[in-house]
Amino acid sequence: MTRYVLRRLLAMPLLLLGVATLAFLLGNLVKGDPLSSILNERQMNNPALVEAAKAKWGLDEPIPERYLTYIGNLLQGDLGVSFRTKRPVMRDLMERLPATLELVVSAMLVGCLFGVALGVVAAHWRNGPADHGARLFALIGSSLPVFWSGLIALFVFSVELSWLPGPGRIDASLPPPQSITGFYTIDSLITGDWPALRSALLHLLMPSVILGWTVLGVISRMVRANMLDVLQQDYITTARAKGAAVLRVLLRHALRNALVPTITIIGFAFAYLITGAVLTETVFSWPGIGSYAVAAARALDHPAIIGVTILGAVAFLLANLAADIAYVFANPRISLT
Amino acid sequence: MTAIDSPIPRTRWWRHLLTPAALGLLVILFWVVTALTVQFWPLDPPLEMVARRLQPPSAEHWLGTDALGRDVLSRTLHGAQYSIPIAVLVVAVAAIGGGLLGALAGYLGGWVSALVMRLVDITLAFPPILLAMAVAASLGPGLENAAIAMVIVWWPIYARLVRAQVLEVREREHVEAAVASGAGPTRVLLVHVLPLCGTPVLVNASMDFGQVVLLAASLSFIGLGASPPTPEWGAMVSDGAKHFYHWWVAFGPGAAIFIVVLGFNFVGDGLRDLLDPRTD
Numbered sequence: 001m002t003r004y005v006l007r008r009l010l011a012m013p014l015l016l017l018g019v020a021t022l023a024f025l026l027g028n029l030v031k032g033d034p035l036s037s038i039l040n041e042r043q044m045n046n047p048a049l050v051e052a053a054k055a056k057w058g059l060d061e062p063i064p065e066r067y068l069t070y071i072g073n074l075l076q077g078d079l080g081v082s083f084r085t086k087r088p089v090m091r092d093l094m095e096r097l098p099a100t101l102e103l104v105v106s107a108m109l110v111g112c113l114f115g116v117a118l119g120v121v122a123a124h125w126r127n128g129p130a131d132h133g134a135r136l137f138a139l140i141g142s143s144l145p146v147f148w149s150g151l152i153a154l155f156v157f158s159v160e161l162s163w164l165p166g167p168g169r170i171d172a173s174l175p176p177p178q179s180i181t182g183f184y185t186i187d188s189l190i191t192g193d194w195p196a197l198r199s200a201l202l203h204l205l206m207p208s209v210i211l212g213w214t215v216l217g218v219i220s221r222m223v224r225a226n227m228l229d230v231l232q233q234d235y236i237t238t239a240r241a242k243g244a245a246v247l248r249v250l251l252r253h254a255l256r257n258a259l260v261p262t263i264t265i266i267g268f269a270f271a272y273l274i275t276g277a278v279l280t281e282t283v284f285s286w287p288g289i290g291s292y293a294v295a296a297a298r299a300l301d302h303p304a305i306i307g308v309t310i311l312g313a314v315a316f317l318l319a320n321l322a323a324d325i326a327y328v329f330a331n332p333r334i335s336l337t
Numbered sequence: 338m339t340a341i342d343s344p345i346p347r348t349r350w351w352r353h354l355l356t357p358a359a360l361g362l363l364v365i366l367f368w369v370v371t372a373l374t375v376q377f378w379p380l381d382p383p384l385e386m387v388a389r390r391l392q393p394p395s396a397e398h399w400l401g402t403d404a405l406g407r408d409v410l411s412r413t414l415h416g417a418q419y420s421i422p423i424a425v426l427v428v429a430v431a432a433i434g435g436g437l438l439g440a441l442a443g444y445l446g447g448w449v450s451a452l453v454m455r456l457v458d459i460t461l462a463f464p465p466i467l468l469a470m471a472v473a474a475s476l477g478p479g480l481e482n483a484a485i486a487m488v489i490v491w492w493p494i495y496a497r498l499v500r501a502q503v504l505e506v507r508e509r510e511h512v513e514a515a516v517a518s519g520a521g522p523t524r525v526l527l528v529h530v531l532p533l534c535g536t537p538v539l540v541n542a543s544m545d546f547g548q549v550v551l552l553a554a555s556l557s558f559i560g561l562g563a564s565p566p567t568p569e570w571g572a573m574v575s576d577g578a579k580h581f582y583h584w585w586v587a588f589g590p591g592a593a594i595f596i597v598v599l600g601f602n603f604v605g606d607g608l609r610d611l612l613d614p615r616t617d
Contacts (some may be wrong), residue, residue, distance in 0.1 A: 016461035143599035148591030274464040312467040
């Protein structure tokens with residue numbers, strides 16, 4: 001067990017080097033002139049300006065040299081300077097990370113809560129109307145393009161019904177809570193800023209439901225399958241024979257064991273959530289990394305695109321590693337060698 | 338995947354085909370036929386008519402008109418010409434290319450296997466959309482480049498799948514017999530091993546179509562795929578987002594994406610039920 005974890009950890013640096021290399025190649029073997037992302041057409045016609053810009057952005061060096069510089073800088077946590085914002089990419093990303101984490105975590109909560117509930121319901125009334133209904137609901141979620149369902153939800157709940165606030169993290173009229181963790185909900189809770197907390201929660205509701213709905217299916221499918229496995233086992237029959245209430249058997253006896261294999265799916269769900277977050281943030285003007293990535297891609301801001309891609313891969317790898325490790329520890333019978 | 342070998346009771350097989358999966362197949366069939374024939378339909382040509390711009394849905398324009406006065410329903414139907422072929426192309430190239438690389442890795446082993454599998458590991462380490470965005474941005478915006486980007490995202494799944502299959506099939510007795518009777522490595526791989534790896538690839542591919550449609554539309558929505566005059570669904574939704582209060586501009590193309598992906602997911606779900614004994 002420990003050996004497996006150690007081996008996974010030892011493989012990480014090499015994998016990360018591969019990730020950084022591929023990302024670097026994508027950012028530097030660019031078709032077309034990267035300078036056209038920095039200079040406008042008139043400036044491009046001025047040789048002196050072009051030379052100066054090349055020297056400034058390190059574009060006059062040969063690729064291998066640029067690569068070594070990039071990896072060296074990366075080891076010091078430096079992702080270069082964005083063509084678009086003219087600020088260090090790392091600083092941009094760190095500023096925007098809490099917004100994305102807050103959205104992804106609350107979407108994960110929505111997905112897990114409803115996914116587990118639907119999975120249990122589906123397993124209990126297996127092949128009945130509730131089972132089919134749960135499956136349809138989950139399939140709809142994984143088929144909805146979030147960049148469209150987000151727009152529709154905004155139009156219906158914010159414009160037509162005025163039940164929920166529009167895009168953004170907090171009402172424009174409110175000052176954001178004092179930054180401690182960067183999570184608006186937690187920060188406003190710590191500082192006791194109730195209007196800000198209310199506004200932040202309301203703003204969070206629509207994007208997290210839209211985003212959480214997309215991962216609900218993978219979770220509920222997994223929970224259902226595992227519940228069906230567990231419900232056939234002898235100890236469940238024993239519990240029922242002893243007269244334990246239906247709900248108690250389902251939740252205390254069965255769900256506990258059914259959740260263990262479900263942990264692995266969290267890493268997978270995380271991949272879904274990152275994908276969805278990029279688009280959800282764009283629709284909801286959420287000032288996170290996803291909307292930053294889209295703005296960077298639209299402006300062909302290569303340093304920023306590479307930076308986001310590397311950060312995303314690191315987060316993705318860590319989530320998968322954490323899920324694997326949690327799985328091994330949660331179920332000692334499994335030995336992954 | 339051992340379930341493939343187990344006999345499936347006939348009644349259950351039919352019951353699954355007659356429910357959502359069949360509906361999904363019908364939906365897919367509709368869109369495939371639309372993609373192939375829409376140019377011959379007596380539709381309102383997707384021309385600009387500034388006089389009737391941004392009109393809400395009516396008897397004449399069921400899904401309204403966009404900012405340039407083009408009929409949204411007509412454009413949405415034309416959109417099938419882009420999304421459906423791209424999904425087929427991306428899945429086919431990824432499955433064949435990735436599958437062959439995986440087969441080589443599994444059959445030859447050694448450094449080939451090490452190289453291919455490290456590439457697979459590295460590619461799969463990226464969240465799909467970010468890698469697709471990085472590739473598309475590097476190649477420059479455009480539908481073809483978005484398709485290339487998606488192939489780069491998708492091939493490793495098939496490489497891994499086919500490699501595992503080849504490793505297993507390679508050990509079977511009929512392969513041993515073929516080697517013993519003097520068949521060369523190419524012949525063994527192509528004739529005796531690869532044909533037995535097809536089923537899981539097909540199953541996986543059928544489940545991937547919907548995801549590819551979604552990612553392609555997403556890339557276009559971001560601005561890295563089809564560019565404005567093209568009636569591609571993602572690009573149309575992006576256009577609709579600019580006219581937020583005229584909700585119908587985005588509604589039609591978005592609904593088309595949703596329906597197509599739901600259709601593919603219904604089919605994929607049915608297939609999974611058929612093949613995974615645990616879910617039923």
